[in-house]
Amino acid sequence: MIFDTEHYKKLGKEDFESAWHAGPSVLTPPSASSLYPRLTYSRARVHPVFETIHRLREAYLAIGFDEAENPIIVDEQEVYRQFGPEAMAVLDRVFYLGGLPRPNVGIGKEQISKINTILGRDLTGDEEESLRKTLHAYKKSDIDGDELTYELSVVLHTDDAKVVDILDQVFPEFRELKPESSRQTLRSHMTSGWFQTLGAVWEKIPHPIRLFSIDRCFRREQAEDSHRLMSYHSASCVVAGEDVTIEDGKAVARALLSAFGYTDFQFRPDEKRSKYYMPDTQTEVYAAHPDHGWVEVATFGIYSPVALSEYGIGIPVMNLGLGVERMAMIMNKAKDVRELCFPQFFPVRYTDTELGRGVSLIQEPETTPGKTLVRSIMETATAQGSANGPCSFKVFEGELMDTQVRVFVEEPEENAKLLGPASLNEIFIYNGAVLGVPDTEKFAEVRKNGIPTGISYLFAAASKAAAEIEHAARQGMETTVQVKMAKLPGDINLKIEPWVRRYITDNNLKTDVRGPVFLTIRSEIVQNEEN
Incomplete structure (x- = not known):
């Protein structure tokens, strides 16, 4: 043949x-997402x-x-x-298979005395006899090794912890065992x-x-x-x-x-x-x-x-x-x-795209109006970014968390622009580094070949402000959110997952999001005119 x-x-x-795929398919149960709603499914x-x-x-x-x-x-x-x-x-x-031999344990007056000390009482005659029989049964393999502690605790009327102390302190034969090879x-x-x-x-x-x-x-x-x-x-x-x-x-x-x-x-x-x-x-x-x-x-x-x-x-x-x-x-x-x-x-290797998945925001608005507020802040701040302070621009008026609020983007200081120079910087992953860079010729290589996260300093700051304004509105309070000089990711509401930080540290890479943002966003409660 x-x-x-x-x-x-x-x-x-x-x-x-074709032959392989002709067999029964393995499908994720349709109900999986309802059973585990907190999980995100991906291949x-x-x-x-x-x-x-x-x-x-x-x-x-x-x-x-x-x-x-x-x-x-x-x-x-x-x-x-x-x-x-x-x-x-x-x-x-x-490889030959080996195992520990069963020890031949002797029980004399010295051993009984040590056991009594550990137990805090004297063994009865029946307990001594049961102890001897149990150890003899272990020697003959009538009792498995993983059952010995339990069996001894039963015959000695004590807990497992004291039995472990007895085996360790009273019967050194167990510690001194050496494996013996079989012919298997x-x-x-x-x-x-x-x-x-x-x-x-x-x-x-x-x-x-x-x-x-x-x-x-x-x-x-x-x-x-x-x-x-x-x-x-x-x-x-x-x-x-x-x-x-x-x-x-x-x-x-x-x-x-x-x-x-x-x-x-x-x-x-x-x-x-x-x-x-x-x-x-x-x-x-x-x-x-x-x-x-x-x-x-x-x-x-x-x-x-x-x-x-x-x-x-x-x-x-x-x-x-x-x-x-x-x-x-x-x-x-x-x-x-x-x-x-x-x-x-071995050292983990991540692509820039994979690292980008570990960069997100610390705070984000929960509601649809909150997300709308983020867009409004960004649109107004971008359009009026070069305005000199003191200045204030209304970006939102409406209901937020069942509370009527107005929101302003403003610059309280004289002769300072509404937006700081780094506000429009964007976060890129470039050769493993997390970088916040402007759209300039100096950083053209990073922006061309790096992986964009879709997060700008302005977007991150606006998201932080919207989240805090939501929280304040829920309590009927006003608030002011300021983002000044960015030195660390948290300063601009940027979250970098621990595994990304560890990768950057292990590979002597860097995280550089420094830059002057100087953005102020303020909310106020709109009083009901009928009152």
């Missing part, structure tokens, strides 16, 4: 995507490794492979069965599980058998580096049947990798030659990608009949595998697998 290689050659990315980020796993799963399913889960804990003897004399070299790179290992490669799985099913299910598994493997590397982790994901499959040949590996590689945009393939002999593969069948798969050129993406081979016979498997088996993290690195053009997998432990 072989795959129809020509058929798989014809399958491209669009064919696979969240996916982790590149798990996105790659998702695409590989869908690709395997689309070409007819059933999903399987292989054992993750593998006995040492399985490695000997698969590798023969080479097993010792292979075992050098595996963590799977270092998916093959160790495939032999066991195929050995269990090959005579019980129809042939050809097509199975895949995408799961973690663990390898005790000397050190982790930019291309190597001790824990990684293997995307592995097997095809088992009477007529399986090396051509099946080529066909599966073409079919699987076409979903990732690869079109041309080269199959090169792999010089590593693992013992569980037949001689001259271990093959590296290189694929040409329009963005990445020729890259090694997978390895396949035919399992050795000698290794298969250890599990009583009487049919040929082709195995193909690839490292998910390596594929994700290629897809994301990543240079360091550690940063790709664990970005939380």
Whole structure:
């Protein structure tokens, strides 16, 4: 049995995507926004490794492979069965599982005396006997470790805190325990599980058998580096049947990798030659990608009949595998697998657009009239900005918070302009910095290539004033809001989220919103003429 290689050659990315999207859709329940009205819904980020796993799963399913889960804990003897004399070299790179032995705890007069001191009373004879029986049951594994504290608290008629003190102060045997290794290992490669799985099913299910598994493997590397982790994901499959040949590996590689945009393939002999593969069948798969050129993406081979016979498997088996993290690195053009997998432990990188989402206003009006007031303040202040003080211009008269108010923008000082020189500055994010800049030739580069936040000093100050006037009107009070010299973001009602501030600090960037605003906005209560 072989795959129809020509058929798989014809399958491209669009064919696979059509197959994937034909499955049931995953939709956000329509009632989600009503259940969680405070949440803003947007498409969240996916982790590149798990996105790659998702695409590989869908690709395997689309070409007819059933999903399987292989054992993750593998006995040492399985490695000997698969590798023969080479097993010792292979075992050098595996993790052995260990555990703490159960201590043989003695209870004498000294221990009883210490327990009595902690409890503040003497143990009864029944309590002493129950204590001995409980510790003996723990030694025989009749009681689990996470149940010991509770069981002791029951027999000693005390609380868990005192039991913890007893274990710590009276029985040093628990503190002095050292882990002991077993002969169980963590799977270092998916093959160790495939032999066991195929050995269990090959005579019980129809042939050809097509199975895949995408799961973690663990390898005790000397050190982790930019291309190597001790824990990684293997995307592995097997095809088992009477007529399986090396051509099946080529066909599966073409079919699987076409979903990732690869079109041309080269199959090169792999010089590593693992013992569980037949001689001259271990093959590296290189694929040409329009963005990445020729890259090694997978390895396949035919399992050795000698290794298969250890599990009583009487049919040929082709195995193909690839490292998910390596594929994700290629897809994301990543240079360091550690940063790709664990970005939380590396410096965060934000675009200017992303940083702009973290810049907003501290105070804003709550009502529609309040928002109208902001526009009126800005329009009048802009139109009369060069007027010399003392001067005053009415910008609003009407109902606000069920109170009739008038609002003025004014300059009380003589020979001072209504608007300060920085009032029309706008906030831009430029190369990670938060900058308040005017529309001048000096700052043309910032305004051309920076990301505008849509916030000017005047808009921020007017929003602050409108919010405070609303608050005052609700209480039937008048108020005056002044914004003078801006030195810090808060001076102009600008809110910069903590994560943006931390990013700026960590990267030695700057926030510069300095400038003279000198804007005064005053509200007064309109008295009811009938009164």
